[in-house]
Amino acid sequence: MNTICIMCPMGCPLTIEEINGEVVVSGNTCKRGEIYGKEEYTHPKRCVTTLVEMKSGGVASCKTSTTVPKERIFDVVNFIGKLRVPDDVKIGDVVAKDVLGLGADVVITGRK
Template sequence: MKTICIMCPMGCPLDINKVGDKIVVTGNTCKRGEIYGTQEFTAPKRVVTSLVRLTSGGVVSVKTDGLVLKTLIPEVLSEIGKLRLSAPLKIGDVAKENVAGSGVNLVVTEDIK
């Protein structure tokens, strides 16, 4: 598997392979690249960002407060699509706890009066 490391501005081109029981990451120039490459190969995760409808009309931006397995992202987005929030909202308010059973919360990223 080939990917670009996003852990620092270097953007090292990583080559990630499984050799026996071991994951081998090459192309990284620091330890963070090896850690990122191993995670990306075994269980890739992402922060999910989206918009939630407001009951008064309009939308509010939200994001997960931690990393979500890529395989869970469709479920997270499905739950987000069903949400409706009411003002007032402030940055950091929890819109949904443990979204899609991911272990992370969905939080508001803007103030709405």
């Protein structure tokens, strides 16, 4: 598997392989790249960004406060799609805590 490390501005090109049951990362220039590569190979995670509807019908942008397992992204988006937040919501407000038990809150990042 080939990917780009996103742990720092270097953007090292990583090659990640499983050799004899062990995940081996090459191309990284620091320890953070090795850690990122192993996690990306074994249990990828992503921060979710989307829109949430306000009670008035407008929308606000939001994101998860931390990464969630990649295989649960659509579950999180569906959960957020059912939310209706107050019209007076502000940037930085937490509108849902511990979404689906994943340890991530939904935080407002902008208003339209």
